[in-house]
């Protein structure tokens with residue numbers, strides 16, 4: 001039996017840290033829409049959220065080195081001193097050894113543009129024993145000023161791994177590891193992490209990646225979501241309401257959750273097309289095109305997303 005009592009964990013008026021995975025938009029001719037990217041990074045920063053670039057929403061596993069670097073260069077300039085996260089993705093194959101050099105290179109690239117690295121898992125990072133995994137993070141931590149870890153369920157990526165609580169505790173003991181994104185879609189596992197964090201290192205950020213349970217912030221999670229890229233200002237407004245004890249938090253959260261449940265339905269990776277459709281409807285980007293190798297949604301989604309845009313706009317106007 002679990003010892004977790006979620007009802008006792010609710011943390012009213014907590015200040016939420018919001019991080020948002022930035023969508024990489026495309027033009028009709030298949031080129032990257034850098035103007036749309038810039039605008040989106042700026043509106044995320046201006047809303048008060050921390051942009052996370054070169055994440056899954058930025059097609060981390062599909063883009064080339066030059067694109068990754070260009071995203072970093074632009075974000076550094078736009079952030080002008082404000083903090084942002086850059087994904088460090090190491091593509092390898094099942095059975096591969098841990099490639100510390102490839103991680104170090106990615107970390108160095110993010111840091112050279114003033115970003116904070118968030119380390120994607122890889123086969124090489126997650127396939128060994130818990131001691132091996134811990135030692136790998138210890139090695140990588142030496143290359144970082146500070147960094148974030150990332151746990152990903154296997155339904156998302158074959159190299160993903162959700163760690164034992166014991167290993168999670170050891171990772172929290174790495175001083176310059178500021179937090180970890182948790183993407184298991186399992187509330188219990190996330191509550192366990194929050195509880196452990198509260199007991200051992202209260203300032204460590206448990207960043208929910210659960211777009212199907214965005215209310216995890218009520219219990220002590222912060223977030224690094226793909227969903228918040230659809231409407232950074234709405235997320236920021238919701239977070240402020242929680243911090244102020246404003247009961248309107250709940251209705252805004254409900255609207256955003258409806259969007260999340262729709263956009264992150266099976267097949268989940270097509271959420272990037274949903275995001276592009278939504279941002280296009282909101283006239284934030286020029287097209288709803290995705291990376292050519294990314295799965296798509298049917299056009300019939302657009303009518304539903306239009307209703308959600310309308311409901312959100314109507315609600316935000318009443319505030």
Ligand SMILES: CC(=O)N[C@H]1[C@H]([C@H](O)[C@H](O)CO)O[C@](O)(C(=O)O)C[C@@H]1O
Pocket residue numbers: 021022055056057058152156157182183184185208209210211212224225226227269
């Ligand atoms: C449910 C979940 O974890 N969603 C997250 C996804 C998946 O982790 C990723 O699609 C797996 O490949 O990644 C993000 O979009 C991202 O980092 O860009 C954030 C989003 O909150």
